[in-house]
Amino acid sequence: MMRFIGLVVALLCITISLHAQDTLRVSIQQADSLLVMRNLSLLAYKYEVDKAEARTIQEKLFNNPQLYTEWNLYNPTAQKWFDTGKNGQKIVQLQQVFRIAGQRRTAIRLAEEEKRMTEWQYYELARSLKYELHVSFYRYYYLNNAIVNIRSRLDLLKNLISIYEQQYNKGNISLQELTRLKSTYFEINNKVNDTQTELVQLQETLKVLLADDRAVAPVRGASDAVVAVLPAATLPELVEKSMENRPEIKAAQSIQAQTQLRYSLERKEAIPNLMAGAVYDQAGSYVPNYSGVSFGLQLPLFNRNQGRIQEAKAGMAQANVLLQSRRQEISHEVETAWKVFQLLDAQYKASGGDFEAQLDLLSKGLVSNYSKNNISLLEFTDMFEAYNSSIIELNQLKADLNKSYEELNYAVGEDLH
Template sequence: MRIYMIGLFIFLANSLHAQDTLNLSIRQADSLFLQNNLSLLAEKYQIDIAKSIEVQDKLWNNPTFGVEISAYNPSRGAFDVGRNGQKAFTISQMITRAGKRNKQVALDVESTRKSEYQFFDLVRTLKFELREIFFESYYLKQTVALYDNQINTLTSTVTAFQKEYERKNISLKEVVRLKALLFQLSNNRADILFELQENQRDLRTLLSIDQPVKSVVDSSDILRYQLDRYTPAALQEKALQSRADLKVAQSQTKEAELNYTLQKALAVPDIEVGAIYDQASNYVNNYFGVNASISLPFFNRNQGNIRAAKSSIGYYKTAENARQNSITNEVNAAIQKVSVADKAYQSVESQFSDQFQLLSTGIYDNFQKRNITLLEFIDFIETYNESIKEYNRLQADRIKVYEELNYVVGEELFN
């Protein structure tokens, strides 16, 4: 029974530990990001706000109702509102002219569209950040695993050499130099772990979770990053059609044009029409009348707002053209980065890490057998670790520039 309980506790402990870390593929991370990210959820409220304003401006103006009663009649006393007293009722309705209401609604619709484009642009930006950190974390983990293996093996070597030193078979200098190498490897590992912790912080923030995230990457995730089927011209065209920030700029230009139309319409005065019933204060009792009023545009014809709206069209149109030029340059630069990264990656032999690993195992054996010197051994270990570290960094940078191309084009190019 005791053995059974111990086994149960071990099983539960392992289960809890497994739940501590969330193993995610890149697709799962994308899905969780779209569901949970608080910045995206907050931005959605901006769309709801814009749609609510759109609904509000579609409503007609409310009519105005007024009542007037006699407060005091010297011959009849206070509040003389009976059959022979005095009371009056008015009702009026503002009638807008020049299509102001429809023009305002059209402006609101475009504002809602702009809010949606801003949301998609935020998705584009944050997803690029998520994927960059995701793959960088994966390759940093690979480098940590390298250091773990080296530290474990070197620790055994140091222990063996310590015993040999105690037997007076080797010098203290060799033991101390090996310990210094072990200390250096531990420090390098700690630096990478610090970087991983910062990545974990950012991943948890982007995914809005509390658990540590482990990046799960297989060969298909890597092989899909190929540029063969796209030409620079096609990518530039895709970017000009897909970039949400360009659509925001285009929407701002459209808003400026709609606002200019609205401001010209606002110069046209509205008409207020109404009716009145007056019981006893007019030239006849029980008077019914109608009225209408309109402001006379002698002084204020909305000149300043019309001029500002017209200038805004030029401003936003210029900004839109600048954004188009910037996007074209960004796509060209991203394509060049991909080309450089691919050439650097392809220049490294596919068996690079395997050959180094095989040689590393032999180096430890030969060093312990004293077939190579201490300096040769340390030089190889430092070269090996730095090379594998840079190789992992190269792979992470390659995926990063491909994801940057996704980002500047505004589409998922490598599915």
């Protein structure tokens, strides 16, 4: 018997352990670290940075020399095939192209600038994913907190309904009273189910972001604030910070620099490359074993790269306008995020910091007081519905407030903690 009990306990421990392994409990700091290490979108985009680095390496390489050789096939005088020996004929020519107008140096700078832009785009992708992670993390945490609180009260109400059904069958209470309790239960339960549907969607988002098949359980640390705190900086200061911090601005500035370099490169490409080389001709020149040097370039009579120069010039003007547009958009984003945060922060403060504690205190004796006939059915159902609706709405407000704070962080380009 003792051996059987020991086996049951061991199996129970294994089951609990496996269940724990199926859940990933993470704080927001741990989730940020996992995002960088695991997220497949980020990992894939890192290869774009590697590709840009490879293009920079390629631009630094010199052109390969060209080797040209010509060998005698048949000598009709000597009636000899492949007469390439001492009295035969062969030509060997080696040629190298030199970019004499600084094209290579400018092309290297352009490739380096393209790499820099790719890095800024990687940072922007990381910021976007971090924003999505934080919003999903906090919303899941608060909505799940609301569900846990409501579920315990619904269980009490369910037990109460079970008791009242027995009393109704005995004829001690009316059908109207029992139906009213059931209607209250189903109404609140429907709200819980709607919220749980959103939790399922948030759970899938967290799994994808963290690249983990386990259920993700967001946890709050002891030092984490319940809701975000309004930053002390003024709106103009936040706008100024956004112009300094936002990767989109850096990327747009990089594009602007690229168009300037491309314009410079196209102008330099109008200057022909110099071709220089050496030639050896065994018996085909005016003297045997002729050797000489060669130089050549294209004469820029018709094609002076006019079209590409004009295109690059238009690209510079376009990049300037796009940079101004990006700055304008980001300025409006910061202003909008700032105003929304102020509205939600004021709304949360108006509810009072102890509102949730008051609701909890109210709900604890609600079922007991109704069972003892201290309050009427109408009072009980009204207060029960008000409590559960307020719990959901309060936690949704907290989630919305944290979301607006994350939007402000994203708009400014830095954490404002």
